[in-house]
Amino acid sequence: MPSTSSPHRVIATEISRRAPLGARVLGVRVGALIAALAVVISTGCGVALEGSADRDIALRPETSGGAAALRAVIDELVVQEEGPRRGYSRNLFDHWSDVNGSGCHARQDVLLDQAISYVQRDGFGPCFIVEGDWYLPFDGQLHSGAPGDIDVDHVVALAEAWDSGADQWNFNRRRQFANDPLHLMVSDRQVNRDKADLDAGEWKPERRDSWCLTATMMALTKYRYSLTVDAAERRGLYEMADTCDDAEQVTIGSYPLPGTTAYDRLVAEIDAELAAGR
Secondary structure, X not given: OOOOOOOOEEOOOXXXXXXXXXXXXXXXXXXXXXXXXXXXXXXXXXOOOOOOHHHHHHOOOOOOOHHHHHHHHHHOOOEOOOXXXXXXXXXXXXOOXXXXXXXXXXXXXXXXXXXXOOOEEOOOOOOOEEEEEEEEOOOOEEEEEOHHHOEEEEOOOHHHHHHOOHHHOOHHHXXXXXXXXXXXXXXXXXXXHHHOOOOOOOOOOXXXXXHHHHXXXXXXXXXXXXXXXXXXXXXXXXXXXHHHHOOOOEEOOOOOOOOOHHHHHHHHHHHHHHHOOO
């Protein structure tokens, strides 16, 4: 990916995600991809979705206090050592469901949101993606082609959630968690398998420029769902959070980094949910 000296980079934009399938030809796709990558150089950290300049500005870091903002969330997490894993099955988490009423299931929603150019859709429905272009933050790869060749990762792994308190949840709570875009990210398949069910104390992305994004997803998710962290995990989250003031941190899709009004609004929404007992 091209380098930039702008404060924070964005690796996600969509030129026209709602364009008709018939309008998308190879030349258009290549041109859109080049335009999307040009955003990395020209905009700083922000995401232009549906041509919305306002949203782009809202996601741009406005201060150098991103690390402190994320640390404040990590400070709220309950520290508790994990016991032996008992009773876990991935099937206990009903994942890839349409929990937000978009008409697409959660994996499709993420692929649409985090694409960096046009996506080609199947004529049978707007949710069926034939091919597109995605930046994979964990290892910095650019994937162009069928979405079936990449994963959508639960950044807080389902098994890790189980060990941190999800074993006490009912079916609906586990379903909500498994389909929550708060911690869903496109990923290379092998990287996803290497990460497996490890937490921040056991695994970090090889690319430091994705550490802030990764820590933000992990910390906000554990905060929203009142999941615990162990001591090593908290240290790992703090270490990654400290990069949130670095110039080279990236974000994708519509995900705001700490230090933006959009991030502050997201934390406020989570606080309101917790206060309401949801």
